[in-house]
Amino acid sequence: MRTVPVVLVAGHLGVGKSSLVNHLLRHADGVRIGVVVNDFGALGIDAMLVAGQASSVTSLAGGCLCCVTDADGLSAVLADLVAPATGLDLVVVEASGLAEPRELVRLLLASPDPHAVYGGLVSVVDARDPDLDHARLADLVVVNGLDLCPSAPAALEAVRSVAAGAVVGTSHGALDPALLVDPVRRPQPAQLTLDALLREADGEHPHVGAETVSFTSEQPLDAGRLAAFLESGPRGVVRVKGIVRLPDGGAAVPSEEVPDVWEVQTVGTAIRVRPAPGRLTTRGARLVLIGTGLDEAALCDGLSACVVGEDEAPPSEHAALALTRYRIDLATA
Structure with missing residues (x-):
């Protein structure tokens, strides 16, 4: 039976969660991603901006979907997204405004849905002032903003000293999608998709490869x-x-x-x-x-x-x- 990993992305406002989600979407390379957000206005994906009410669903480029919900509606939204008919390969939940990351982890681990599996808790922390409490909870800690931090090596070492999971440093939220989901090979369309065009326009943000x-x-x-x-x-x-x-x-x-x-x-x-x-x-x-x-x-x-x-x-x-x-x-x- 097909299963879909559900990844939780948590962190304080302004640490780069939206940048990370955008990077995943624009570098999906055939992976179809479902995104669950509520503070969606900060995400730089135009289609998300029209998703203005709870539980609404908006199509994104490359077969991706965006859902907007609150904590109470999360289970229902996830059930819709991981259903085989959607064809999604990964679901990303941006945890800001929904609930405490620990509670979301419990919700996913206790889910009776046979198609949804826990894909990990990703905590995004600011390299200039990393929240070590968030780092302790995560399966993967993303220390973002290395380009803005003059003491980046010290920040990474401080996080590694307390983190139980893996630690990776990034700039602009450029996390390699291969850390979260296996690449999917699908036939390429005859013309460039929106995400490919955006990538060409914005240029690459090199990421530390998995x-x-x-x-x-x-x-x-x-x-x-x-x-x-x-x-x-x-x-x-x-x-x-x-x-x-x-x-x-x-x-x-x-x-x-x-x-x-x-x-x-x-x-x-x-x-x-x-x-x-x-x-x-x-x-x-x-x-x-x-x-x-x-x-x-x-x-x-x-x-x-x-x-x-x-x-x-x-x-x-x-x-x-x-x-x-x-x-x-x-x-x-």
């Missing part, structure tokens, strides 16, 4: 050690995705109820797993880690420590629960 680290193993991974690795929020990692084989599904007696190959997706320390589709299989693990400033050797060492050794005792009946307790069962959600 980095990836790949890990493969021909041996299964221990569920407990892998869960601990993912729960720790490895430094610089925003997302993890891939498939993992657990030894005998983590149970002493394999069964259809305990599959041995699992699909793993994480955003920050939010983990979700489900039985891997039949076409996806591995003898051990195939994982990709996405983020910025990644230490490839340290990450691979951490995952290598999760590999089950040939001389290890068989797993206990409930060994897999360390990881499979994060299971999402879309068929019954």
Whole structure:
């Protein structure tokens, strides 16, 4: 079943949330984005300016949509946006004026909608005076305005010292969309779209590109050690995705109820797993880690420590629960 990540963008007025959203829209490159806003007037997208009442929907360039709502109507709007008929690949919620970011995170994590999945909390902070409390909550902290901050390295280090998630510095909100969603390849139209024209007119705002680290193993991974690795929020990692084989599904007696190959997706320390589709299989693990400033050797060492050794005792009946307790069962959600 198709799912759509819902990303929350939070931060004080004037820190660059609108710039970040605009950058995502103008550099979507085939990704169809739904945007939920209420203080929409600051966004530099002309079509948004006509969306003047709660729950209204306005079409943007490139198959994107803009919705305007208040906190009470958020669940209904999200249900409309993530429905398969919309064809959206990502939904971005600009949290200013809606609710506290912590409450929005709880709302998303508790959502019964099988098509909406938590895509992470992005906190935008001002490089000149970063809000460290906001940084502590986020899966990804965007330290914006580096071009205006004479002590940018010190600001980044201050945020990294308290942030549990990844930290990236930007100017003009130029965040690489690949940190939030995988690129989508679609046929290009015969003429330039509005977002492409805007990009040509405005010029590029170079962004720090997303980095990836790949890990493969021909041996299964221990569920407990892998869960601990993912729960720790490895430094610089925003997302993890891939498939993992657990030894005998983590149970002493394999069964259809305990599959041995699992699909793993994480955003920050939010983990979700489900039985891997039949076409996806591995003898051990195939994982990709996405983020910025990644230490490839340290990450691979951490995952290598999760590999089950040939001389290890068989797993206990409930060994897999360390990881499979994060299971999402879309068929019954």
